Amino acid sequence: MGVLLTAENLVKEYASRHLRGRGVAVRALDGVSVEIQAGARIGIVGASGSGKSTLAFCLACVERPDSGTIRFLNRDLTRVDESELREIRPQIQLVFQDSASAFNPKFTAGEVLEEPLKLQRKLNAAERRERGVELLERVGLPGNIFDRQASDLSGGQRQRLAIARALALEPKVLILDEALSALDYSVQAQVANLLLDLSDKAAATAERPAIVLISHDLAMAARISDEIVVMESGRIVERGSTEKIVGDAEHAATRELLACSTGMSAKFDQRPAV
């Protein structure tokens, strides 16, 4: 499988000033390198302030790192100009945590889905509607949602709509920044299953996007990722396959994250999954 997206030595600083004017620079990213293969499932975990969201924004070209390179299919994204970037952006899509503010609440679900398609200008109105319904099906939403206002949908439905919108442009990489964290557990499970379906190894490589899940919940990340990257204070402190991280974590930060999220699962007597 080919390498899709690589980040090399990313550094990003934010200036934060205190009340009395003393400047303190915060290094959100301090030399981060990561590689995403086509069709891969990667979880990036860490506590808040670890830099994981900043990494997501840089990978999605929403923010520019202060130094380091990001390569997408061998093109250096930190060097390309705005018009080339516009071509590349549809291929790397980002879904946020707060679905409520992710789209115009007055839009209907259909309008939300059609917006990226309209910007592409390749389909006419009928084709767009068809594609919109197709997308709804793909994320498990009923077709009659098409004409309902986005603000009328439940949290889980909105998040699925956000994923559908991200899929509209057939991205090669789908980055989800804490997109499941605000959901109830039964709804989280449904959306997680959706992500598993989308990246199912059984489907053709061309159709399935690489999935990058940013989360502070190691358990959820482990459930849908093959590989896990652990961040702390802007650096990657551990990375490896899910089995290794879960079964044999080395770094203190990893162990802390494990303790905070598996306290339940470790002791709970589970029946075998259906």
Place this chain on the structure above:
Amino acid sequence: MELLLDVQNLSVRYRPPGGGDVFALRGANLQIARGQIVGVLGESGSGKSTLAASVLTLLPANGVIDAGAVVLQGTNLLELERDELERVRGSKVSLIFQEPGEALHPMIRVGEQIEEVLRAHGGESKEARRGAVRELLDLIFGGEAERIYFSYPHQLSGGQRQRIAIAQAIVCKPKLLIADEPTASLDSVTRREIVELLKKLQRERELAILFITHSAELLEGFADRIVVMYAGQIVEDGDAKKVLKAPRHPYTEALLKCRPTLGLGKTVREDQRIPVIAGEAPDLSARSKGCAFEPRCADRMKICCERTPELFEIENGGKVRCFKFGG
């Protein structure tokens, strides 16, 4: 165990402007003893936040209490006048919310905001108040207390803000703290820290806590009792360990199974999906005849859509609202 709070048959309805009443809470019964930690487990729409808000009569304008009583050591809080209620809030029973960022005034220093609560409930001098607040901040923040006292909310992290909210809630030494999803917007490490803080406060001040959450794992090792809510009703009520280890109500079982497992060293099979609860969330605007969970229940029987089950007592001291255990 001395009974502190007794919620009796509480029913609450919302009247949205577009019409169509929403029955958010139906006949809820709940007892909390002194110093007891009770966890309320439920998803959105279960009525857990409504329960929390109703205790102190803090419902939004379109909320109506249809029936029931909330008795705090002999007094029905629902019958109090506004000024009497203001005396109870914050000093006998406190409430903290989910979004700590929104719970603090953006333009007032956090130390002062804690002092405001003291000021509202007592006649001490400014110095006495300041001293009490400093002491509390030392307890909660340790070395950083001084700096934090003078900070504004936007200069603090989410976890710190929530700790300030907790400080505000306990500064007048209430007997009961109601925490409505206090950690939902915090990361997993901070969540544990907040839970540890609450445990410490309960030990040192004999503080009863009603901890509302949708994250079952937080209640483990923390709550004494767990109450599970679904569609505005309490469906299970029992000892925390028992409810988590061996849930009786089909909903509780299904909910706890939805949590992702790590497999702990065992490989999770590629095609294994996470268990979900079949069906859609319940429609709270309809009053169904039968059990609210029936459409999604794997164990449903004929009687389940004919009548609503009551809370039946089971042998280990718990209660379950399911015909599998009675009726």
Place this chain on the structure above:
Amino acid sequence: MPYLLRRLLHAALLLAGASVLAFLFTSLAPGNYFDEMRLNPQISSETLAALKAHYDIDKPLAVRYVVWLKSLAHGEMGYSFAYNTPVAPLLAVRARNTLLLTIISTLLAWCIALPLGVWSAEHSGRWVDRVVTGTSAFLLVIPDIALGLGLLIFAVKTRWLPTGGMVSVGSEGMPFAAQLWDLLRHMVLPVAILVLGAQPILVRHVRSAVAEALEEGFVRAAAAHGIPRQRLLWRYALRAAANPLISLFGFSIGALLSGSLLVEVITSWPGLGPFLLEAILARDLYVVIGGVLLSTVFLVAGNFIADVLLFWADPRIRTE
């Protein structure tokens, strides 16, 4: 505090720019003071030429601007052609009269609008709120001039109040207390018109800002802690509503010199407004420029005061 320094610099640049534009536009307007005189056959063209030379009318604009700037540095603002005296003292007297009116009415308007707006917001949706917003809408719709004339007619009919001017004839001879009383009686009408005219906008803004603040999470959280209702309204809600209101207050200050023109004309109050109007019609160049500049100073000062107040009131701006 680079923020305040930036705002001060901004204010200074604004003033400089305003003065240039004022000079430019008034000078560009066709004609000058002396054109009127040309029509008068009694004034010889030599006199006219001499006057023009005396006042430097024919010198280029830039030169005149620099000369004017220089005199400004000395606290002088040029010479009035019509009155044949320095502009500054003329403007000073008129400005003082206007400020007497506007400062009192602005204070009164805010003192009425704040509690009214807060009260209205607290009872949002109920009859108190409807009455207040209804009355505001009604006042907003009535043009100031109709309001003014209406009150004027009322004064004439009832004879309770003097119908114009600032002081009664022969008031200089009265004892101080009587003079003061006389002044106050004359002020009632213009102040009433100004206050009624300002009410609707102020009340609406206070009401909506406070109503919005009351919806905020921290008000709910404070209520949960037992903070009494009154304190919630004034210390929490109003405080949070301060930002838009401070900007509005800055605007009120900015309009202190310029907002009362119409009222002064209707009630014959000897303020800056009618004086400037006269000067514009007569092309009394330096009076006009002086007046415009003075008004601009107030406008800019008002904005700057608002910036300072915002800086002081909102810690989020301070730590930016």
